[in-house]
Each structure stands twice: as C-alpha cells, then as structure tokens.
Amino acid sequence: MTTAPQPAPTKTGPVDPVYRQIRDLVYKVSGIYKADEKLYLLADGCVRRMKVMGAKSSRDYWDYLTANPSRDGELRQLLNEITIGETCLFRSQPQLDAVRKVILPEIVVEKTKQITKRLRIWSAGCSTGEESYTLAMNMMEESERLLKGWTVEILATDLNDRSVETAKAGIYGDYALRNTTDYYKRKYFTTLDEKKLQVRPEVKKLITFSRLNLQDDSKILFMKGMDLIFCCNVLIYFDGSSKAKVVNHYYTNLNFGGYFFLGTSESLLNLNDKFHLVHFPGSIAYWKPSLSSGKL
Amino acid sequence: MTTTSFTATIQDRVSRIDTMPSIPAVFLPLLELLNLPPENVKLDEIVKLVSYDNTIAAQCLRVASSPLFGLAKTPDSIKGAVLSLGLRRVQTILLTCCLGSAFPAKNWPLEPTTFWRHSLGCAMVCRKFSEKLAAPDGDKAYMAGLLHDIGFPVNCMVFPKEFAIATANATQAQIPLDEAERATMGFSHCETGRALAEKWHLADDLIQVIAFHHTPELSESAKPLVAMVHLSDLLCRMRNMGYGYYESRKVDLANNPAWAILLQEYRALEGIDLVRFTFELDEAAGEVFNLVSTIFGSSAAAGKS
Numbered sequence: 001m002t003t004a005p006q007p008a009p010t011k012t013g014p015v016d017p018v019y020r021q022i023r024d025l026v027y028k029v030s031g032i033y034k035a036d037e038k039l040y041l042l043a044d045g046c047v048r049r050m051k052v053m054g055a056k057s058s059r060d061y062w063d064y065l066t067a068n069p070s071r072d073g074e075l076r077q078l079l080n081e082i083t084i085g086e087t088c089l090f091r092s093q094p095q096l097d098a099v100r101k102v103i104l105p106e107i108v109v110e111k112t113k114q115i116t117k118r119l120r121i122w123s124a125g126c127s128t129g130e131e132s133y134t135l136a137m138n139m140m141e142e143s144e145r146l147l148k149g150w151t152v153e154i155l156a157t158d159l160n161d162r163s164v165e166t167a168k169a170g171i172y173g174d175y176a177l178r179n180t181t182d183y184y185k186r187k188y189f190t191t192l193d194e195k196k197l198q199v200r201p202e203v204k205k206l207i208t209f210s211r212l213n214l215q216d217d218s219k220i221l222f223m224k225g226m227d228l229i230f231c232c233n234v235l236i237y238f239d240g241s242s243k244a245k246v247v248n249h250y251y252t253n254l255n256f257g258g259y260f261f262l263g264t265s266e267s268l269l270n271l272n273d274k275f276h277l278v279h280f281p282g283s284i285a286y287w288k289p290s291l292s293s294g295k296l
Numbered sequence: 297m298t299t300t301s302f303t304a305t306i307q308d309r310v311s312r313i314d315t316m317p318s319i320p321a322v323f324l325p326l327l328e329l330l331n332l333p334p335e336n337v338k339l340d341e342i343v344k345l346v347s348y349d350n351t352i353a354a355q356c357l358r359v360a361s362s363p364l365f366g367l368a369k370t371p372d373s374i375k376g377a378v379l380s381l382g383l384r385r386v387q388t389i390l391l392t393c394c395l396g397s398a399f400p401a402k403n404w405p406l407e408p409t410t411f412w413r414h415s416l417g418c419a420m421v422c423r424k425f426s427e428k429l430a431a432p433d434g435d436k437a438y439m440a441g442l443l444h445d446i447g448f449p450v451n452c453m454v455f456p457k458e459f460a461i462a463t464a465n466a467t468q469a470q471i472p473l474d475e476a477e478r479a480t481m482g483f484s485h486c487e488t489g490r491a492l493a494e495k496w497h498l499a500d501d502l503i504q505v506i507a508f509h510h511t512p513e514l515s516e517s518a519k520p521l522v523a524m525v526h527l528s529d530l531l532c533r534m535r536n537m538g539y540g541y542y543e544s545r546k547v548d549l550a551n552n553p554a555w556a557i558l559l560q561e562y563r564a565l566e567g568i569d570l571v572r573f574t575f576e577l578d579e580a581a582g583e584v585f586n587l588v589s590t591i592f593g594s595s596a597a598a599g600k601s
Contacts (some may be wrong), residue, residue: 031571033571033572033575035575035578035579036579037579037582097542098546101470101542101544102544102545103546105544106546265575267571267572267575268571269569269571276548276551277548277549277550277570277571278546278547278548279531279535279546279549279574280534280545280546280547281533281534281536281538281545282534282535282536284571284574287546287548
C-alpha cells in the first residue's frame with residue numbers, strides 16, 4: 001500500500017524515533033546537532049526530501065540515507081535542507097557576548113606589548129554578509145572602550161560570487177533583521193525603502209569581501225594572523241579528509257590565543273586535537289592556546 | 297576576623313537553623329536509608345515514611361513521570377514507582393521533593409527558582425556523567441549534585457545581609473559567586489554548607505562534595521565524586537543553569553584539574569564527546585525547568601514576596 005510521508009512532528013507533539021536516529025547520523029557525519037526541541041526542523045527537512053525521493057515513510061527514508069548507493073549525495077541534500085535560511089544578523093548573542101566580554105579583554109591584554117594594535121577577524125563562508133556586518137558593528141561598539149586606538153580588519157570570504165556581491169551591497173529586509181534592535185538599526189543602517197535597510201559605509205569600511213575557495217591551499221596561506229575565525233555551517237559541505245585539511249588551515253591561520261567559532265549547534269567532532277574546546281556562557285569555541293598560557 | 301573565629305561564627309549561626317520550621321520529617325530518615333546498601337533497605341519502610349507526607353508522595357509520583365526519570369505514565373503509588381524505577385531512583389526523587397520544602401525561600405538575594413534550577417540541573421548532569429563513565433552509583437552522584445550548594449540557602453537564612461552584598465558584587469563584576477563571597481564575607485557557601493551537612497549527619501562523601509566542590513584537589517576521601525560535581529557545576533553555569541547573571545569567563549573543562557582527577561578513576565572520560573554532551577544538556581534543561589516548577593514552585597514563589 002502506498003502512503004504519503006508522515007507529517008513532521010510539531011514543536012510539541014511526540015517525536016518519531018526514526019528522526020532521532022537520523023539526528024544521530026547527521027551529527028556523526030557533519031557535527032550538526034538538532035536538539036529535541038529543534039527536531040521538528042530536521043523532520044521538516046526530512047519530509048521535504050522524502051517527497052522528492054518518493055520515500056513512503058520515515059523508515060523508508062532512513063534506508064535511503066543508510067543503505068542506498070547514493071546515500072552520501074542524499075545526506076548532503078538533507079544537510080542543505082536543514083541548514084538553509086538560518087542566517088540573519090545577530091544570530092547568536094551568546095557568541096557575541098563571549099567575544100566582547102571575555103575574548104576581547106583577553107586579547108587586548110595579550111597584545112598589549114605589540115606596537116601595532118590590530119585585530120583581524122575572518123568570516124569564512126560569509127554567505128550574504130549578515131555575520132560579517134554583525135561582527136563589524138559589535139567591534140565599532142567597542143571602538144571607544146576596549147578597542148580604542150585599535151585597527152579592526154574583517155575579512156569575509158565565500159565561494160559563491162553572487163553571495164559575495166549581495167554581501168557587498170549590505171541591503172537587508174525584515175527577516176534578516178529580525179534579531180537586530182532599533183538601536184543598531186538607527187546607528188548603523190540607512191533606510192532604502194519601507195522594507196529594506198542598508199548598512200552604512202563606515203561599517204562597510206571595516207570589511208573586505210572576496211571570493212575564496214576554502215580548498216584552495218595556496219590562497220588560504222594568505223589568511224594568516226587571525227585573532228578570530230567564524231565558520232558557521234560551512235564545514236558540512238566538505239567530506240572527511242578535506243574537512244580536516246580546512247580545519248587545520250584555520251588552526252595555522254589563527255594567532256596564538258585566537259578563537260575559532262562554529263555554528264551554535266555544530267561540533268568539530270574529532271577533526272583537530274590541537275584546539276582546546278572552551279565554554280563561555282551559552283556558547284562554545286575552539287581556542288588556540290596563547291604562548292603565555294602554558295597549555296600548548 | 298581569624299579563620300578560627302569565622303568557623304565558630306558559622307557553626308554558631310548554623311546551629312540555630314534547628315529553629316527553622318519546615319524541614320520535612322521524612323528527609324533525614326530517607327537520607328540515612330540512602331547510605332545503606334540497597335539490599336538492606338525495605339520497600340515497606342520507604343512507603344511508610346512517605347505515607348506521613350501526602351504532598352511529597354504526590355509530587356514524587358508526578359516527578360517520576362518526567363522524561364528525566366524515564367517513566368512514560370505517572371505511577372499510581374510509591375510502590376508502583378519503585379517497581380518501575382527501582383528503590384534508589386525513587387529515594388532520590390523523594391529527597392529532591394523534600395528539599396523543596398526544607399528551606400523557606402523568603403527574601404533571598406538569590407532568585408530561588410534560579411537556585412533550584414542550578415541544583416537540579418547539576419544533579420541531572422552528574423547522573424548523566426555517571427552513566428557515560430559507567431560509574432557505579434549514579435543516584436549518589438545525583439544527590440551530590442542536588443546538595444552541593446546547600447550552603448547558599450544557609451547563607452540566605454544565616455548571613456542575609458553579608459550574602460546580599462556578595463551576590464550584588466558577583467553580579468556587578470560578573471565573577472563567580474564563591475569568589476565574591478570570599479572577597480566580601482571571608483568565607484563561602486562551602487563552609488556554611490559543610491556546617492549544615494555535618495549537623496544533619498550526611499554521609500562523608502556528600503560532606504566532601506559540599507565542602508570542596510570549588511577546590512576538588514583538596515578533597516581527602518571522595519575526590520572523583522567531588523571532581524564530577526565540580527565539572528557538572530561549571531557546565532551548568534555555562535549552559536543557562538547558573539546563578540542568573542552573566543559570568544565573564546572561559547571554561548576549559550578538559551584542562552581543569554578536576555578533569556585529571558576524574559580521568560584517573562574513569563578512563564572512559566577520554567572518550568566523552570563534550571560538545572554533544574553539552575547539546576544534550578541543553579535539551580534536558582527545559583525539563584529541569586518544568587520539574588523545578590513542580591517541586592519547588594511554592595517555596596520558590598515564596599521567595600519573590
């Protein structure tokens with residue numbers, strides 16, 4: 001008997017145990033973890049893929065993901081489904097708090113003896129620029145306090161030319177701005193029309209947008225001397241060995257005492273044992289210990 | 297003030313807790329039963345004890361049906377809960393429920409709901425830790441997590457003014473509460489908690505946890521348990537189950553001295569995926585919040601008055 005795919009669980013309804021199995025598989029392969037309260041997002045993605053693939057049930061779809069010859073490709077499609085459209089400005093306040101309240105004070109002390117006071121941040125896989133501008137605005141907020149007299153450089157790269165062009169324009173609608181407070185909107189944006197705001201030129205000045213393939217080893221060599229690297233929901237697009245290589249590049253490109261951030265529900269798994277996993281209130285990051293910490 | 301006179305002050309003031317009215321009669325006998333080997337504890341004894349306090353029995357049955365404790369349906373009796381969950385697990389649930397009414401939460405400088413969320417969260421993390429490490433007594437770890445901060449309610453009752461200043465300083469400077477306590481009062485909830493634990497004749501390992509959970513390397517007789525509570529406490533504070541204010545700090549769990557202590561006892565610690573453990577902890581937090589409303593709702597609400 002042919003049946004339509006089971007509807008995805010709602011936020012409050014019971015969870016089909018197969019979705020938990022799929023969640024574990026997704027985590028094992030990609031490091032992306034969908035907690036129970038967000039399992040419905042994973043299930044939504046599964047249901048969309050089940051329709052495309054003609055899977056009759058979640059159990060059927062599980063077989064597609066584990067036993068079908070094209071399982072790797074299907075898993076990639078599912079990862080696209082569950083990570084798409086997540087981006088917006090100010091996506092993770094706990095990460096921003098960690099940067100401003102814990103990391104910047106630490107880096108400022110660490111670099112106090114250096115002649116050039118320069119902070120370098122890399123937004124790797126910047127997509128359409130939301131994360132890069134969020135970082136820029138937050139650094140500008142510190143320009144009269146912690147970062148007084150400092151030069152801030154943000155390098156924002158993406159593989160996709162069109163994304164980079166959209167990022168450079170810095171024009172955003174309500175959805176991308178849903179977490180942006182009026183304070184930031186007034187201070188750092190101009191109004192284009194009723195529905196769109198554009199990032200002010202002084203914010204753009206901090207950022208250099210460019211196209212970069214993270215697999216291009218020779219170009220990545222030029223991204224040295226970073227204090228912070230953000231790479232949210234990008235590693236899922238690499239297979240095991242190239243993922244390890246990219247992460248190794250990040251480690252090399254970070255200064256001692258620098259930090260590497262992934263997406264809020266993303267893990268590095270066992271890709272690099274030189275990074276120290278560190279917790280901040282509400283967020284985690286990977287730390288390249290400073291020379292003075294004695295933890296190298 | 298010298299250390300000796302501090303200790304005398306603490307002990308003197310804590311001895312007056314006897315006058316506090318609401319420690320449920322079943323609490324201490326239940327704790328004593330927890331110290332006995334399970335084969336020496338009779339189900340009927342527990343049922344009889346609990347029958348003296350209907351409120352706690354009812355709470356216990358509701359809590360037993362929480363996903364954190366693993367029953368799909370609310371059991372209809374304490375006996376039924378014991379048959380499904382086991383004696384030790386039900387004992388820990390009962391003790392959790394008892395603790396809710398043990399401390400009158402009036403005019404606390406610390407938000408009572410926040411405090412209980414932290415305590416219950418820590419209990420839950422300790423039990424999860426035990427499971428992952430295949431440690432022998434997850435229920436003991438749970439109790440250790442639940443009780444580790446009992447010095448805070450003691451401070452609220454016995455040193456209200458001093459503790460209010462310490463709490464305000466911690467919140468303002470975004471530093472750990474125990475550091476603020478030591479800076480402003482000269483001692484912390486570890487010392488006051490220990491005084492109460494000794495007065496209640498808690499088991500030695502629980503006393504060690506209460507006294508040394510911020511300095512596990514100083515523990516003499518229960519280092520692994522104390523280290524586990526130390527790490528669970530830190531994790532809770534980093535994952536939205538802290539003391540209700542932002543602690544500006546970085547925590548490197550795997551390079552914490554407590555990690556090395558625990559690793560000596562449990563090699564399985566090496567294999568723990570800490571990130572996933574963290575995500576799972578976030579998942580359980582919602583349920584911890586629900587349980588706090590169920591168990592501590594009335595006492596926590598009293599604190600807001």
